[in-house]
Amino acid sequence: MSAHAGLPSTRWSLRGLTDEGDEAWLIRSIGHKLYRCPACHGEIEIGTEHTVVQYVLRLGGTEHHHWHRQCAEELLVPDLRDVKRVPASQSSQSKLEARGRKPSGRRR
Numbered sequence: 001m002s003a004h005a006g007l008p009s010t011r012w013s014l015r016g017l018t019d020e021g022d023e024a025w026l027i028r029s030i031g032h033k034l035y036r037c038p039a040c041h042g043e044i045e046i047g048t049e050h051t052v053v054q055y056v057l058r059l060g061g062t063e064h065h066h067w068h069r070q071c072a073e074e075l076l077v078p079d080l081r082d083v084k085r086v087p088a089s090q091s092s093q094s095k096l097e098a099r100g101r102k103p104s105g106r107r108r
């Protein structure tokens with residue numbers, strides 16, 4: 001079992017780096033519409049807990065995808081470097097979008 005099993009949660013998000021040097025933030029969410037998981041192509045039903053993967057790109061900008069929690073934990077997190085848990089309050093959509101407006105060298 002990984003050190004981050006059970007995360008993200010309501011209190012904690014996860015942040016790691018992709019091979020390309022983009023930040024990947026994993027955030028717990030409840031779906032308000034039907035999503036399709038990019039890993040298994042299965043549906044994520046409305047109202048179910050799942051994981052939003054928000055990328056903050058090295059060159060600026062953001063993009064996000066909705067994953068099954070288990071798919072993200074098994075297929076995405078093992079491919080990320082320097083995975084750390086961060087308070088969920090730091091991973092709001094508005095904060096990450098603001099972060100994406102700065103090149104990676106000028107982020108804290």
Ligand SMILES: [Zn+2]
Nearest residue numbers: 037040068071
């Ligand atoms: Zn899936």
